Amino acid sequence: MPASYLCRKERLIGKSKQRMRRPERWELDKLLAWFSPGRRKSKIPMQDVLLFAVFSGRRQEEICTIRWDDFDERRGGVLVRDMKHPREKVDTWVDLPAPAIALIKRQPQAEGEPRIFPCDPKTVGRKFSKACTMLGVDDLRFHDLRHECASWLFECGWDIPRVARVTGHKSWATLQRYTHLSTGEVYDRWADWEWLPVKG
Template structure:
């Protein structure tokens, strides 16, 4: 309607929607508990063995948990962006601009396995799709299968990102560092932590990666299941 006025199709100030109050969305705070992570790990293993999902789908879901990245960031990742020495996937562009995805020991190992499996392939993408040289474009069906089998049908694929943050908080990690790991949509918030060294960030992602990998493999952790304050602090939830 605003553009209709700009283009001269309606008189200025004639937008009939100007007095309508916008629906106030409620922030969603859902993340996987340690027990739920165990079930997700079991569901992934069963689905992979049964051929219900392929290795790329399995890797994508695990990387979402291990990195706290957005779905588009993982599905769009290319091998040329993987810096093995710095232990990051250096995204040239994301929702918040260029940023690194920090890689835990567990994420590095997963990527090494995928790299070895991709030897001889001309697909430049870490998560390959069915079409030649194209990435996997959608995780909706694989995740729907996994969450149903794991009994977590209310968990969206994006909640895996929140899970990484909640585990970091429950592990006592510094909130600014967690905010740096996830990235922020608010430029001022992101800039505030731009001076954070790469070493604390790597230490943080290693802590998160170890906890998630342990749960996915069926080991119980001692983390609190309530994820206290995980969804209540802007430095964690910004850019979700």
């Protein structure tokens, strides 16, 4: 019997508090301007990495390991290898919204480099955290960008099965906390955003 089960049964631990932090537009504006290639000399395309997280719902480790061979533009998606699930890691096919596809297509293909975003996830995390501190963006984590993608898709009127095909969630219950965003009028908070790679 798992120790975690016994601890929950004895009420030594409980369910972790669900985090619902969403980035504000001004926060992402400041971060993307901070990572402008003209301002920062870096081999990591941090602007596109951040944008890809927002519009694909991928974790930073996944972004940094996605391969060109696993991208299928005709099918509109990508194979994410060893995707994290509660008890295992599984190769998982996910759909990509149009802005995420546009971001992939504008990446240069370097000879001998199989990855689309060839960078170290820990370095991405450090750069992101440092920029947030320098810019006064409080309590924003890279993983919040993944949550933003799910929130955005529900606001755009997508249903749970369609959103799950993007996020890769096997259990729809995990996405239930976002479903309130799909009620009422359809709204795309990024539709007129200057950083949007493509309409759609």
